[in-house]
Amino acid sequence: xxxxxxxxxxxxxxxxxxxxxxxxxxxxxxxxxxxxxxxxxxxxxxxxxxxxxxxxxxxxxxxxxxxxxxxxxxxxxxxxxxxxxxxxxxxxxxxxxxxxxxxxxxxxxxxxxxxxxxxxxxxxxxxxxxxxxxxxxxxxxxxxxxxxxxxxxxxxxxxxxxxxxxxxxxxxxxxxxxxxxxxxxxxxxxxxxxxxxxxxxxxxxxxxxxxxxxxxxxxxxxxxxxxxxxxxxxxxxxxxxxxxxxxxxxxxxxxxxxxxxxxxxxxxxxxxxxxxxxxxxxxxxxxxxxxxxxxxxxxxxxxxxxxxxxxxxxxxxxxxxxxxxxxxxxxxxxxxxxxxxxxxxxxxxxxxxxxxxxxxxxxxxxxxxxxxxxxxxxxxxxxxxxxxxxxx
Numbered sequence: 001x002x003x004x005x006x007x008x009x010x011x012x013x014x015x016x017x018x019x020x021x022x023x024x025x026x027x028x029x030x031x032x033x034x035x036x037x038x039x040x041x042x043x044x045x046x047x048x049x050x051x052x053x054x055x056x057x058x059x060x061x062x063x064x065x066x067x068x069x070x071x072x073x074x075x076x077x078x079x080x081x082x083x084x085x086x087x088x089x090x091x092x093x094x095x096x097x098x099x100x101x102x103x104x105x106x107x108x109x110x111x112x113x114x115x116x117x118x119x120x121x122x123x124x125x126x127x128x129x130x131x132x133x134x135x136x137x138x139x140x141x142x143x144x145x146x147x148x149x150x151x152x153x154x155x156x157x158x159x160x161x162x163x164x165x166x167x168x169x170x171x172x173x174x175x176x177x178x179x180x181x182x183x184x185x186x187x188x189x190x191x192x193x194x195x196x197x198x199x200x201x202x203x204x205x206x207x208x209x210x211x212x213x214x215x216x217x218x219x220x221x222x223x224x225x226x227x228x229x230x231x232x233x234x235x236x237x238x239x240x241x242x243x244x245x246x247x248x249x250x251x252x253x254x255x256x257x258x259x260x261x262x263x264x265x266x267x268x269x270x271x272x273x274x275x276x277x278x279x280x281x282x283x284x285x286x287x288x289x290x291x292x293x294x295x296x297x298x299x300x301x302x303x304x305x306x307x308x309x310x311x312x313x314x315x316x317x318x319x320x321x322x323x324x325x326x327x328x329x330x331x332x333x334x335x336x337x338x339x340x341x342x343x344x345x346x347x348x349x350x351x352x353x354x355x356x357x358x359x360x361x362x363x364x365x366x367x368x369x370x371x372x373x374x375x376x377x378x379x380x381x382x383x384x385x386x387x388x389x390x391x392x
Contacts (some may be wrong), residue, residue, distance in 0.1 A: 001380065002034045002086040005114075006078060006102050008094040010039040010055070011069050017093075017116070020300070020369075022201030023185065025053040027373035038081055040070035075101040082107055089380045092155070095119065095148065097205045103154030110383040113155040115177075118168055120144055121295035121318075129335055145172045156383050161372070162298035164318045166378055179373045182298040183367035184307055186340075188276045191360045193284040202285070207265040208246030213243040213348050216286035216310070218279070218301045219293070220272075221251035226292030226335070228260040231267055233340035234290070238266060241348055246286070248273055284308040288347055294334035303367070309360040313343050325359035 011018045025035040029052025036053060040060030047055040058077050063069040072078060072094075078101050082090060086109075092102035093114045097166035102111060124141050125134060132140075148169075152158050158175060159239070160166050169177050200210045215234055219225045227247060232243040245267045247257070254269075261267045273279040280341030289305035290313040296302075302312055306323060314320035315334035324331050332343035347355070 001090040001377075001384065002036065002085065003028065003089045003091065003380065004036045004038060004082060004085050004109075005039045005091040005093055006072070006082075006098045007091075008040060008070060008072055008096070008098050008189055009116075020182070022375075023369050024373055025049060026051045027370055028377065029053055030371060031377055034276050036085055036087070038078060040072050042070070053058055065086055071096075072098050072101060075104065078102075079105050082109075088384055093152075099151055099154075104149060110157070110380065111155045112380070112383070113152055113158045115158065115160050115165065115169070115297075118123075118165055118295060119295050121168070125295070145174060148172075148174045157360045157379070159376075159379065160297065162296075162322065164317070164319050164322050165297045166187075178212070178379060180372060180379055182300065183369040183372040184219070184300060184303045184370040186307060186366060186370075187282045189283065189307035189363075189366075191284055191363055193281045193308065195278075198281065199285040199287075201249045202246055202268075202282075203244055205268055206246070207267075208242055208244045211242070213241065214285075214287045215243060215245045215290050215313070215344070216283065216288070216305075217245065217247045217249075217290050218283070219249050219251040219291070219294075220248050221257050223253050223256075224293055224295055225249075225253075226294075227253070229335070229340060230290055230292040230339050231260045231264075232337050233344060234267065235264060236264050236337065236341035237348075240345060243344065243348065244252060244268070245290070246270060246282075248282070280304070280308060283310055286310060287352070288313055288344075290340075290344070291315070291320050293320070296320050306359060307363045309356060309363050309365040311355045311359050313340070313347055315340075325358075325362065327352040328355055328362055337378055355377060 010021055034053055037055045039057055041057035044059050045057040060072050063071045081239055082105050084280040089110045090102055091112045091114045092099045092115055096272045120141050124137050128137050130211055158177045160179050163179055166177050169175055199214055203212055203214055217230055236371045237243055248270045250272055283305050288311045294315040294317040296319035302320040302323045312324050312329040314324050314331055316331040317334045330343040332348040333339040
């Protein structure tokens with residue numbers, strides 16, 4: 001079958017969305033399906049992929065506040081591309097203008113609304129969480145829930161990639177929702193990639209001896225990731241134990257992140273690592289992964305870390321919390337610097353060998369991205385079995 005993803009947040013310099021879609025494209029091709037991505041760009045163009053599938057770039061205006069991304073606005077070029085492609089399934093993976101563009105397309109295809117995140121958690125909860133209780137914020141933004149309830153009937157299915165988002169949507173009366181759990185490249189991430197020499201070199205770059213502890217954070221520099229909180233928590237914990245922090249990523253919040261680091265020699269910022277094998281080696285060679293975002297849908301970085309045999313320090317809400325287990329993790333009250341600092345101290349006060357053994361055992365059960373692709377293809381095939389649907 002041919003699947004077309006109208007994806008507003010696929011960018012040449014994108015992070016998790018690009019990684020996810022590129023892998024999904026390869027895996028669906030291996031399963032005998034074709035994935036075509038319609039993505040906004042500075043100019044029209046087509047990018048064929050050797051393993052199957054392609055990106056069709058459609059000229060579109062820039063997204064305000066983040067020049068790495070552009071936004072679909074005019075429906076006509078998207079509808080024209082869909083008419084030419086004649087997909088069996090078309091996905092809208094943004095709740096904003098693309099959802100209305102896809103929902104209003106008159107073609108004969110199963111329409112899927114694929115929600116990758118929860119804007120209420122990513123934005124209002126972050127903006128106003130320090131001055132208002134969450135229940136009050138939710139009431140103030142009930143209009144967004146009404147908006148989703150109004151648009152979802154235009155689609156044959158609403159899909160999410162993580163259980164935490166499925167629960168949040170169900171609690172707000174949005175659905176029915178199908179959860180097709182996401183996964184990672186299990187053949188890339190492994191505890192066997194651990195490199196003690198690399199760990200020692202990273203600690204040296206943090207100005208610390210090999211006997212210190214090495215924390216790792218991976219993700220784009222965006223306010224929703226809460227890297228300043230992670231940095232401040234690590235600095236607080238460092239008052240009682242030698243610990244260094246390596247942050248891998250970049251983005252619109254880089255200046256704020258760098259300002260929070262200040263002149264601290266024990267916290268180092270590194271640009272994104274696009275070589276997956278190299279990233280897997282770095283993950284396996286740290287002592288723990290720390291993450292600050294409570295709004296993650298699936299927690300891909302946490303899953304990659306766990307598959308690498310890495311213990312976790314994560315908030316008690318969101319996709320990362322769904323992955324964490326007491327045997328190999330410490331969770332902390334989301335949005336709380338002191339709680340995060342205490343979680344760092346607790347984890348490194350535990351038996352480090354036992355932690356590592358538990359994480360390595362859990363690594364064997366991490367869901368693969370192939371599992372996700374098979375589940376997604378199965379769900380879409382079921383949609384095509386509805387009356388008046390047929391696979392071309």
